[in-house]
Amino acid sequence: MEFGLLNLILLLISVHCLHYSWSESSQQQRASAVTVVEQTEENIGKRKEEATVEDDLDPEDMEVFYPTDKWQVVKPGQAIPAGLHVRLNLETGKNEAKIPDDGNGKNGLKYWKQGSRHGMVNTDSKSFTAEELKKALKLMKQEGITDVEGHEEKVQKTFRPIKELMEDFEAMNVVMETDMEIIDKLVSKFNSTSATLENKIAALSDLEYYVHQVDNAQHLMAIGGLQLMTNALNATEPGIRENAAFVLGSALSGNPKVQIEAIEAGALQKLLILLATDQPLAIKKKALFAFSSMLRHFPFAQQQFLKLGGLQVLGQLFQAKGMESLRIRIMTLLYDMVMEKKLIQEVQDGSAQDQEKFHQYEKVNLLPPMLEQDWCVLVPKLLTSTDHDTREKVLRTMNLMISSCKNEYQAMEGLSSLLNMLQSEYEELAAEEQGEGEQDGYFLGLLNSVNDIIKKLG
Template identity: 95%
Template sequence: MELGCLNLILLLISVHCLNYSWGENSQQQRASALTVVEQTEENIGKRKEEATVEDDLDPEDIEVFYPTNKWQEVKPGQAIPAGLHVRLNLETGKNEAKILDDGNGKDGLKYWKQGSRHGMVNTDSKSFTAEELKKALKLMKQEGITDIDEGHEEKVRKTFRPIKELMEDFEAMNVVMETDMEIINRLVSKFNSTSATLENKVAALFDLEYYVHQVDNAQHLMAIGGLQLMTNALNATEPCIRENAAFVLGSALSGNPKVQIEAIEAGALQKLLILLATDQPLAIKKKALFAFSSMLRHFPFAQQQFLKLGGLQVLGQLFQAKGMESLRIRIMTLLYDMVMEKKLIQEVQDGSAQHQEKCHQYEKVNLLPPMLEQDWCILVPKLLTSTDHDTREKVLRTMNLMISSCKNEYQAMQGLSSLLNMLRSEYEELAAEEQGEGEQDGYFLGLLNSVNDIIKKLG
């Protein structure tokens, strides 16, 4: 009876000990994950005295039992690995444990695993060689990776659907990816359809404008006859169609020589001039001027045609028309750009045949003389009364460009001298504030220099 109770007690203690994990022995300063230490001469000398073993066990595992082939006392709260002989010493009343006599594994090494935790016991001694540590670490990594991979694979399988199923769903929904050119084809067909409503046509033009900003797309529009369609739409009876057609043309023409040539051959320049010269809503005038500017910039042939068709006179009338004040800066900027284009081309020292041909084309564009004849020397300085610094900057820039030809007109303008002196005082203060903030070449200093240049040239 007494022997049966003893066996029962030993069995309970064994089951209890199987649930323990390796902890940290604070007295011996050992941790419990495996860190491989390279075998330097210093390490070889010390490896039988101590081993560097670290782990990320829970903080409460504060003391570890290191078994040998002899019975040793298991202190209260001390963690022991699974697979040991455990007994209750009836003489002392304390628990004791030792390594199984037959062991498992070679070279005195015993590996154990409990859940996601791993450990190793050296049955020959309390220390481990570097080779033993590497071997144990390799085994633990292999087991850990296998577990993680299997769990990760299962998680992915539950979270994501197979590509085959996705492809089948896309086919069922008739999802079709269109290229830009296919979209342009569809939009042109939609606009040109006899069954399309006014709202449909405006929507098609709105979408087309977005796509033709790209050079290739604009050229594709030209290739399928869309450019001619937009040019013809400038004569549409509906104002919203004329406005949006001009907008599409302006975006397609901008910086695109091939489209510029095609558009002028299609008669777009004349039709845009008609929109600018006739009574039209401001919205149409803005879009027409945008397309007109895109047609003329960096295209000397179109500039020649502009002068022949009386375009400068049309812009002069638009500049002075009531209700069109918002267009004045745009008109002045366009004229300034065309004058500067010719000037910069002529100043470039380039003996190539291509450059010589370009110079020859710009020589036929004499924009400044008719500007002087049509009182642009008087029209431009009037915009200096604006309180907007950006507007003043563009006016001063244009005045400086024209001053050699407009000097007499500037000197004769009543109030211009006092206005320039007032601007100089204002920009001296603003430039000083900029310099005080560390900006040596600030925006207002540039405006001050422009004002001073004009005053000096007029003096």
């Protein structure tokens, strides 16, 4: 009895333990359904890719979305042109886009721009018409104009306005002087009794720079500076005479008002004295420069030049020893004066101004005294130069004078042989030019000048 009761108790305990074990196993199986998957490297990489957002992509690496009239899936990272219809497909959970209709079921030409990328889409046909291309080009040009305007706005923000800069200069006591104010100071500096020789020469050098301008030269004349420069031609210091002549030459060049004032101030006579007397070559060069500036296109000055014996002075200077570098300048000046009169005589439009010029040049008879003073012989001597530019000017002058100097040219020993030598030389050089494709080259022009003289002398 006792043994049976003991067995019954052991059986109950076994059944209870088995039930507890089964219950615990079921709970573990249910819990396994929500357990987090182990974080392997593959899973981590996949989750990082899914977590990447569009803002993290480099705009230059984005794939451009090319729209049509059909809904297309927009991939992550694709650049979508502005103006498209965009929707979220609820069935697939993806974004889609297409070109909007124009209300008639037609899409037509569409222009899009994304950053530096831009283009157009034509959904009506596979090719573009000429009008469509013109429209697209117009849109692209408008984009360019917008970019330029943006650039200008950026520049305006970067640099300060001139008004503000001027205000800052005034605050710093920086005075912006005009050319005329500077000329006033330079004249005062040159005319100052306390100025050293170096100060005076420096003032003249600076003045020469400014008086190239017509208005500045006339201002110098208005404040008495032109008379001051004319008087300085008599200065005892060579440096003063040289630089004063240089200032005069620059102020006179192509400036009729200053030319008239200078001749009335006696500048022509004083320049002739510098050319006729013993002076350093540097002074002679500057005096001849000023002399030429006064005579060119000023028939009254040319008349006075002949009356004062200027042609004889130039002839002596032309033949003077040590003055060889001035010969071409002298010959060019005489040629220019002869040509001025010839052109005025040949070209007239009947205006009162041309008639007045014609009457003024009629009083200038330069060629006859040139023939009397052996210029027919002096000019051809320069043909021995090896410089082509010098030869050109000599040949040009000889052609101008040949009708009056024919006998002298024919009588000159060695001139015919020299012309034949130049003819051969320029035939070769002209042929080389033509071989290089230059039909009207420089050397062909020189050859024609030589041929003209040879023909006229024959």
